[in-house]
Amino acid sequence: MGSPLGDFVRAKRDSIQPASLGLPDSGRRRSPGLRRSDLAARAGISVEYLTRIEQGRDRNPSVPVVNALADALSLDRTERDHLRYLTKITGGDCSAHARPVPPRREVRGPVLQTLRLLEPGIAMLANRLGDVLAHTSGFASVTRGAGLLDDDAPNLTRYVFTDPRARAFFADWDDVADEQAFDLWFAPSVENSEWFSTELAPVAGPEFTSRLNRHVVPRRGTLRLNHPTGRELHLSRETLELPSDAQQLVVFLPADEATAEALDRLRQRDRHHGPLQVIS
Known part of the structure; x- marks a missing residue:
């Protein structure tokens, strides 16, 4: 049985072409990417030890070994953070017998006040599972008709993977799907992530x-x-992390003039709809 840490190391190794690291291509391989022996040599560890890590038989590599693997795989800063996180949960916090529990949905008053200040802009408060906990009227305008907020307890991750309308709504659906799946590793707790993944996997399937x-x-x-009105919107995103709440405040801004004009028209169309909405 593997582990999150081992899966990640193996996936990164398989994705690396030897030439990109200045290594010679020694011919045909049984599997793609970098040989295990090459990675072990770059990291200064034995092939046998690397095999144990990849197969999940060693779940507690030392900090120097983790850093050496990050260097050997040429990980960027985000990937290094992810590697350290996977090392942490693989080493003890990620118990196969942990009792699955749903996440908390409480939103602190000051966070809601901050969200109100963003009206009538486009903003939402969510957790790493994709639960939309609160949103502005601008967010409702942008998503109205796409189905995301139709549920009493909307969840962006579930919407992306199970609602056919999501593939039409998100022009780059594959990229959005990658984001939502990746963020589950940073759920409020490992138990939350296991609970959600267990619930979602049977209906979402291999995607x-x-x-x-x-x-x-x-x-x-x-x-x-x-957008269901026929407009194409290009939005940049600014994310404020709320670590103590395990939540994110995401603000969406027009990335070009055409989008800014389209958003103004949407606001005019929906000006009679209510402001900030909190989803309990």
């Missing part, structure tokens, strides 16, 4: 499970939306 185990660090570029 979800393959991404969850692939550990692809998403690009998070401009968000392109095919």
